Amino acid sequence: MSDTATVRMTDRMPAFIRRLDRAVLIAFACIILLLVLGSLYSSSFLSPEYLLQQLKVASFLGVIATGMMLVILLGQIDLSVPWVVSTGAMMACAAAAYGDIGVALAIPFGILCGVAIGILNGLGVAYLRIPSMIMTLATNAVAQGAMVVYTGGFSPQDSATLTMRYLATGALIPGLPNVVIIWALVGAGMVFVLTRTSFGRCVYGIGNRERAAYLSGINTRRIVMIAFAVSGGLSALGGILLAGYASKAAQSMGDAYLLPAIAAVVLGGTSIVGGRGSYLGTIAGVILITLLQSILSVMQMPEAGRQIIYGLVIISMLLLYGRNPASR
């Protein structure tokens, strides 16, 4: 019933707005609301420097959330993000210690490690039919264990390569940080894959009902595995960029990215049970989460208050538009 009501309401709007999800609209409205609230607090909130800085911070989360979105669209979830991020960063930094070839191959090697963990996830979820929640938890634990053994429990000593630092902190086009360009490229790639390729159609199909997709002749297991591999690779890329930003990898650098990534995807209107969602929503979700975190830290809210507000905002926004249909 609510669907027909929104259709009627949006009928009068221009075509490009009509195509948007209600969730995406609300998410963007909330971004504007946050900016207005922020500018009431301090006028520097609307300055281009601040906004660009926020976009830069958002890009790290954006890259990671892109992979998460692909997996959530399938109706699965990837909880191995924290240690895939750390593994990607640490392995890239570790490769850099092996001379010139190592430096040159640092980034591909880091991403490859992430893809490898992703493939392991995919094998478990798609072929062994292990629930993704528990499978990715297990690979997360294994990745953590492997990294603890590798570093000996201490902070790793290797530092990021110049290329990694340049990608994370430099600006190829003056004024536009490289990470933003990377996020734009990753995002454009994802939009293309989701809307213009049969792979993307298959992802939505599997998310809606894997059984039906299988009966339609889709090799659902391969698609699921590829999606997890992509998610692993993107998480690792996010980790590599973060390592470049901080100029070295750290033990728990990925911990702060799991929940925000899921929250960003879900706030952007992607259904957590899969099959429904647009990348535009994920962009809105990522920016929303980043702005919220930034405003709370500018207001010098202590960590406790930040966590509480963060949770309350997610709950109340989802109550606004993320509800399941009423029973029957």
Added chain:
Amino acid sequence: MKDWRYWLSAQQGTLTALVIFVLMFVIYTMNHPAGFSANVVQTAANKGVLLAFVAMAQTMVVITGGIDLSVGMILLLTNCLASWLVIGTPFETALGVIAVLAVGALCGAINGAIVIYGRLQPIVTTIATGAVYFGIALLLRPFPGGSVNEDLADAMTGRVFDMIPSSLIGLAVVVLVIWVPYSRSVYGRAAYAAGSSETAAYMSGMPIRRGKFLSYTLAGLIAAVGGLFLTFFTYTGDAALASGNAYTLFSIAAVVLGGVSLFGGKGSAIGAVFGALAFRTIGDLLFVFDFDPIWQPLFQGLILLVAVSIGAFALIRVRNRLEWFL
């Protein structure tokens, strides 16, 4: 088929968990320098019951087809609260215990209300409420500290008749007082039915909403019991994000080891308890074999990976490929 066969197949997961636990514990005590003594059992029990409580709480929610990612945070919150309230005269202490349990149940009830009446997905809901609970815990204890009624704490972590660890008795009491009546009640049945097939349960006129709500509430209550015991063991309240997350993750692992299906409708909290004890024992095995502690996380992770992969053997028996997709 005879009745006991039905019973056996229904309790398969629980019994498997029991066997794994007994096997692991025998290996553990055989290689422990002190052997099978009351002290070894007491230490193992005290380490195991915390996870057992959290795993029981997780089971309550998993049975309904949901998941509670805030369970570790409820543990932390009640731990921090107990470090303020469970102190003073016996009367004050008793009031404090009741207050802590009530807060735990309230946390669970909030999760349940949002999931059932707000119609949000359990995963996202409990991630968000978990952040709120952790924030409140951090407000209560920005730094580790506080204290607890030490007489009570010592009584709850010691031994009864110099033999049986009292923490194990606490666990048994919770199982008998909460789990057994609940799982036999109409609401417990409704929770199982809702996890198995919500539509069918609804069509049969079962009180699924109240059943699920009760499950979430009891999950919070049991997590609060865990929080109390955590306070009894450590004498302090500590809002450590990493430990809250670890309890949540391990609770899911323990639930799976205990034969509870993450799709809902199958398994029992008793299985989850044995799953938790087995998981803890596996983690401790490394110590008795004198491995470098640095290998412990990797070892635990690999065990977890192998344990969850074992379930895949059921695929061999699948005759119709459509059954791959639930």
